[in-house]
Every structure is written in C-alpha cells, then in structure tokens.
Amino acid sequence: MTNPPAPPTRRWLRDTGYALTALPVALVALVVVIVLVSAGLGMSVVIGGVFVLVASAFAARAFAHLERRRLGFLTGRVIPRPAYHTARAGDGFWRRTLTPLRDPQSWLDVVWSLLGWVTATVASAVAVTWCAMVLGGLSYWFWERFLPRDDSDAQSLADLVGLGESRAADVGLITGIGLVALVTLPLAVRFAAFLHASLASVLLTSRAELQGRVARVEESRESAHRAEAESLRKLERDIHDGPQQRLIRLGMDLGRARVQLAEDPDSAARTLDAAVSQTRAAVEELRALSRGIAPPLLVDRGLTAAVVEMAEGQPIPVRVVADVPDQLPLAVETAAYFVAAEALTNVVKHSGADRADVTLEIVDGQLHVTVDDNGAGGASAVPGHGLAGLRDRLDGVDGRLFLASPGGGPTRLRAEVPIR
Structure with missing residues (x-):
C-alpha cells in the first residue's frame, strides 16, 4: 500500500530541512572520506594503506546510512538499505579484511561522499537564498529605517529600476519581492530537495531496490512452487479418497456380478446397477477434479x-x-x-x-x-x-x-x- 501524500506544510518543512542541512552533511562526508581515500592510496605501497582504504569504505558507508535516514525523513517512507557483502565462514584474514572493498555498494558510497557536495551546494544555496528573500523582504519595512542614507550617490533598488527615490517605493518593491519569494518558496525548496535527493537515490538506494526486486521475484517463484506442490498433493489426496475408491469398488462389483450372473441374475442386475451408479459418481468426481486443475471453460x-x-x-x-x-x-x-x-x-x-x-x-x-x-x-x-x-x-x-x-x-x- 502506498503512503498517503504528506500535508503541504509538512512537506514544505521536510523539503526545507533537507535542503538546508544538505551542505553541512555533504562537506563533512567529503572531508572525512577524501582524507581517508587519499591517505590509503598514498600508503598503498605499504600494507597499512589497505587498512586505511577499508576504513574509508566504512566511513562512506556510515555517511550513506545517514543520507538514507535523511531521505526517509524527506519522503516519509522507509528507504531500502542494500545488503552489503559479508565475510563467509572459513574466509582467511585478508579475504575477510578486504570484503568491504569487494562490495560494489561500498564504492557507490564512496562516490556519493565525494560528489554529494555538488548537488548539496546548489540545494543549500537555493534554500538559503529563498528563505533570506522571504525573511528580509517581508521585514524590510521594519529594519529599512536603520539603513544609513547620508550618501547622496547611493541609490535604492526602487530607484535603479525606475520606481523613484521615495522610501515608500523602496519598501513596496522589497516587500513585493518578499511576497513573491514566499509564494514560490515551496516550489524552490522542492526543487532543491529533489535535486540533491535524486543523486542520493541513484547512488545509495537504486542497488537496494534492485536487490529487493530480485528477492521478491525469487520469493514469488518459491511461492508459486509451494502452491503448485500443495495443489498436486491435494489432487493426489482427492483422487485417492474419491475416484480411486469408487473405481476399486466398481471392480469388486463387476467381479461379484460376474459370479452372480449364472446363479442369481436378479442379484447380478442389482450389482450392475450399483456399478453404474459408482461409474457415474466417479465421472462426476473426475470432472470436479479437472475443474480444479484447469477448468476447460x-x-x-x-x-x-x-x-x-x-x-x-x-x-x-x-x-x-x-x-x-x-x-x-x-x-x-x-x-x-x-x-x-x-x-x-x-x-x-x-x-x-x-x-x-x-x-x-x-x-x-x-x-x-x-x-x-x-x-x-x-x-x-x-x-x-x-x-x-x-x-x-x-x-x-x-x-x-x-x-x-x-x-x-x-x-x-x-x-x-x-x-x-
């Protein structure tokens, strides 16, 4: 079942919070991961570099997990988490140690940590700019009076666009900009959040969704096999308890009628009538079973x-x-x-x-x-x-x-x- 859409106010708050916090999270991830990856590659000539690279993979995984939590906050639903490779029983020390580096999702996490700041910068810039225009524009009437106006060469924004040098024109223009920004704020933060979340979804959840679809297909196949096996067992029981028993009785009746035919024709006739009834009943049961297998109609x-x-x-x-x-x-x-x-x-x-x-x-x-x-x-x-x-x-x-x-x-x- 799909989740109902969030109310507009809640969605706006989620978009704004997600976009405003995108850049701080992405910058921390970039610094930590790029330092570890650079140190690991620089030390690759010695054994210690491998352990640093493994540490960078785990650090990127932690930031990826944090971003999936943020995506869950944004969308209001559970975000699938990929199944990371784990060491198997009996693996040696080096194979167990290098397991994170053999996992494709670990490298996708690293790529996210190194590239996430790009969309995070745009998202945060858009969110901060629109919020500043709303707050600054709608409160301009109050704090405008504290601006120095002694410089005769200074021009207001209203004067620059040809609305005149009056204070009323300046306040009206800035307030109007604030109102436009307020109206378009939900769209702006929606775009900012969508831009950053799109990259995160591609790198951090797409493989998990693919794994989930594969798992569902496998489960569907197993369920179909179980249902088919159960149908076959039920059919076997029904045949054993129904037509098979009637056919056995039919054979016995025919044998008895054969013996009775010479000595007691009347009894033989009654036995044959019972055999005919058994035959009809067996045919009806077989028809019912055939409808249960695949109805011709x-x-x-x-x-x-x-x-x-x-x-x-x-x-x-x-x-x-x-x-x-x-x-x-x-x-x-x-x-x-x-x-x-x-x-x-x-x-x-x-x-x-x-x-x-x-x-x-x-x-x-x-x-x-x-x-x-x-x-x-x-x-x-x-x-x-x-x-x-x-x-x-x-x-x-x-x-x-x-x-x-x-x-x-x-x-x-x-x-x-x-x-x-």
Whole structure:
C-alpha cells in the first residue's frame, strides 16, 4: 500500500530541512572520506594503506546510512538499505579484511561522499537564498529605517529600476519581492530537495531496490512452487479418497456380478446397477477434479463464464458481478479463478453463510476478486490451510490477499492481481 501524500506544510518543512542541512552533511562526508581515500592510496605501497582504504569504505558507508535516514525523513517512507557483502565462514584474514572493498555498494558510497557536495551546494544555496528573500523582504519595512542614507550617490533598488527615490517605493518593491519569494518558496525548496535527493537515490538506494526486486521475484517463484506442490498433493489426496475408491469398488462389483450372473441374475442386475451408479459418481468426481486443475471453460470462454458456472454449482445462492475484459493473461485468470473457488469452498464448509457475492473488477491496472458472505466470520489464513495456500498462489503472480473476518461476520476476502 502506498503512503498517503504528506500535508503541504509538512512537506514544505521536510523539503526545507533537507535542503538546508544538505551542505553541512555533504562537506563533512567529503572531508572525512577524501582524507581517508587519499591517505590509503598514498600508503598503498605499504600494507597499512589497505587498512586505511577499508576504513574509508566504512566511513562512506556510515555517511550513506545517514543520507538514507535523511531521505526517509524527506519522503516519509522507509528507504531500502542494500545488503552489503559479508565475510563467509572459513574466509582467511585478508579475504575477510578486504570484503568491504569487494562490495560494489561500498564504492557507490564512496562516490556519493565525494560528489554529494555538488548537488548539496546548489540545494543549500537555493534554500538559503529563498528563505533570506522571504525573511528580509517581508521585514524590510521594519529594519529599512536603520539603513544609513547620508550618501547622496547611493541609490535604492526602487530607484535603479525606475520606481523613484521615495522610501515608500523602496519598501513596496522589497516587500513585493518578499511576497513573491514566499509564494514560490515551496516550489524552490522542492526543487532543491529533489535535486540533491535524486543523486542520493541513484547512488545509495537504486542497488537496494534492485536487490529487493530480485528477492521478491525469487520469493514469488518459491511461492508459486509451494502452491503448485500443495495443489498436486491435494489432487493426489482427492483422487485417492474419491475416484480411486469408487473405481476399486466398481471392480469388486463387476467381479461379484460376474459370479452372480449364472446363479442369481436378479442379484447380478442389482450389482450392475450399483456399478453404474459408482461409474457415474466417479465421472462426476473426475470432472470436479479437472475443474480444479484447469477448468476447460476458463480457457474456452474466459474468467467471467468460468466463475459464473462455478457459482451456479454451489449449494448456496452466489451472486456474481463481473466487469472485466474478455481476454486477460492466462496466469491472471487462473489465479483469480482459484481465489474465487477456494473462497467459496471455505464459505460453504465453514462460515454457515446462506448467501455470498463474488465481484470481479479492474482497479488501477489490477484485477480485484472480492468474495463477501454473511456467515459467522472468524476466518484466518492459518498456515497449511486453503487461505494460506491462496496467499502462496497469489505471491506467484505478485498478487496480494486481504481478509477481513471479524467474529460474528460478515467476511470479506479480496485478492489483487496485477495485470501484466
């Protein structure tokens, strides 16, 4: 979920504080790091230079961490921190010592410490200039009277721009400048903060964001594998407990009918009738299992038709409201279908509800699947149960699952699946 935008006053205060403090922080980082790097390079002919370079990497890392905290203050959100390389168990002394120097992020931190002062100077200069114009311009009417005016050659700003030599013209012009500066101050400090934060984001957080995306992709893949493995285990259990048992009984009935056919045709006929019933039941269970694997209607006619057919087969009334395109990515449709199917299964089995609603809609580039029921509530995504499996399945397509089920009901389950 994205954070709501900060109020204008708070945003202005954050921009101003960030821009005004940029230069002092950047200058300290520049002095410390450049001294350590220069000393380390100068001493590189001896072993001690390596340790100084390592110290410079740690110093740059500390300043980078401070700047990420400042970025968090500016944006009002948690800034990702990169995963720095760490020594592995069994590494020798020199390999452990040189670990910071083998980390690309350490050198990005050093580059930030050496270059940050450039944008920091511009940002601080803009912020200081605008604040000075606001404070000086709006208070000029007060302190202008203390300015010496004995020098006949001295000209006021109003006189220089052709507004005359009067004191009123001078006060009016400077006050007007102060008012313009006050109106444009939020834009000026926003620009100053953005300029400095852009360089910091590129050097200090972009690699962390990339690492986060890679980690999310890996987690999504693992979640998809877990969901698939759980589906296969569930399918195996269902086949074993359903069609397999019926087919075993069918074989036994046919064998018994074969024996009875010569001695007791009436009993054989009854046994064959039971076998036919077992066959029909096995076929229905196999059809149900096939819908759980990949519903043919989902492939042939799309998500809406498949969900409507599934809802019509429920033992309670289910209303389906769908406003989605006919063609969606198959992975998205499959995930949405299984969300609706598993949710309705839980409603029928556990909620005690006498009706349910399924809503399919597109919101901000995402497919939302919402299932509401008027049951007893108290549902939870307990590990090892259906709703937890849904979360894993949604993780595989970068989706999210939300559940609101207070005691006494009603229950709302919503899945959000990005459309890619």
